[in-house]
C-alpha cells in the first residue's frame with residue numbers, strides 16, 4: 188500500500204436553539220480550512236471555507252463551546268474533556284443541561300423515527316450502540332453520525348464486562364468501536380447492565396473512554412411499562428445535569444421522547460449530548 192500523509196480531520200458540533208452546526212476541520216491543506224455544514228440539511232455543505240477566526244467567533248456566539256476541539260484523529264479515540272477515571276452518572280453545570288441517551292441500537296424500527304423526532308425538535312442525543320448491531324446495520328449507523336448525534340460504545344455483544352478479563356473487555360470495546368466507523372472519535376462508553384469494576388474502569392480509561400452511567404432510569408425495557416410511566420419517571424427525577432437512560436428498541440420510545448422533550452423544554456432545559464455535557468465545567472459538590 189502506498190504511504191500517504193495521515194490526514195487529520197476534526198469533527199465537532201455546537202448548537203444553539205435554532206441552528207445546530209456540524210463543523211469539519213481539515214488541516215491537510217496549508218492553514219486550517221474549515222467547512223461548515225448544517226446538520227439538518229447535509230446537502231448544504233458550504234463551498235466557502237470559513238476562517239478559523241470566524242469559527243471561534245461562531246462558537247463564542249453560541250450557547251455551548253466546541254467540546255471536541257482538543258481531540259480527534261479520524262477513526263481514533265479522543266479523551267472526553269474533563270473525564271474522570273471513575274464513572275459519571277450525572278454532570279450538574281448550573282445551566283439546566285440534560286442528556287438523553289438511548290442504548291442497544293441501532294434498531295431498524297425505532298432509531299429512524301426517533302432521529303426524525305429529535306431532529307425536528309432540534310434535540311441532540313447520544314446513542315450507545317452495540318457493535319454487532321451496528322455492523323449489521325451500517326447505513327443506519329452512519330446516518331446517526333451524519334445527522335450529528337453522538338455515538339457511544341455499548342460493547343460488541345452486551346456481555347457483563349465484569350465477568351471478563353482485561354483482554355476480553357478490550358476486545359468487546361475495540362470490536363464495537365471498529366463497527367461504528369465514526370467520523371468523530373467515540374469517547375464515551377456505557378457498560379451493559381451498568382456493570383463495572385476496577386478492571387473495566389481501567390481498561391476504559393486506557394482506551395480513552397469515559398464510563399457513562401445514568402441518574403434517571405426509565406426502566407422502559409420492563410414488560411408493561413407504558414410511555415406515560417416513562418414520562419412520569421423522567422419528569423419526577425430529571426434535574427440539572429441528568430443523564431436519562433432509555434432504549435431505542437421499544438414501541439414506547441418515540442411517544443415517550445416526544446412528551447419528555449416538550450415538557451422539559453417548557454421547564455427551561457437544554458438538551459445536549461453526553462460529550463457536550465462533560466465538556467462543561469462541573470459544579471463541585473457542596474461541602475457539608
Ligand SMILES: [Zn+2]
Pocket residue numbers: 290291341345379380
Ligand atoms: Zn444495553
